[in-house]
Amino acid sequence: DTAVSQTPKYLVTQMGNDKSIKCEQNLGHDTMYWYKQDSKKFLKIMFSYNNKELIINETVPNRFSPKSPDKAHLNLHINSLELGDSAVYFCASSSGFGGPNIQYFGAGTRLSVL
């Protein structure tokens, strides 16, 4: 069983469209995250939720809106897609908040905006 699963794996879309990426974890973790890895392979946190509450919101355009219907799911909706949004988006989860909690990553969603 996949511990952290994201869908879709690949997403190719036109500028200006709205798209969503879904993430689910079956590890029973309380905390979930979205990361963006750009073309230079730099991995940067976007959002973190703990028990459905937003904990971290980095400097991300408000076109990006995370939604956590329950603690096992964290979806990412992106409005008005731009060329610069092309990247790999990783979902992750951890059992707790802060400190030495290890994060487990999904396989990533490769977003290409044309």
Place this chain on the structure above:
Amino acid sequence: RKEVEQDPGPFNVPEGATVAFNCTYSNSASQSFFWYRQDCRKEPKLLMSVYSSGNEDGRFTAQLNRASQYISLLIRDSKLSDSATYLCVVNSYNTDKLIFGTGTRLQVFP
């Protein structure tokens, strides 16, 4: 200055070689330290946590020097399967933010 800095490499080493990677971090309040491994077009996966006293896991040894804000990873007897990007990761206590270095690419050749 980046919060976590690594030499991007690539490090090209023959099988059986010993190779070491270094990493420095800027936030002295950092409390937790990790090495993650990322294979090409895959997700990052935890390789090992790094403890103050240093720790070893098979062929892998991690060291932490808090005074110098420096973390290292030593790989002994390199295998072809060790070829990957190694990410130095630092987590500040109470923020739950993992700060990733840009990674060091290792290529082990036969």
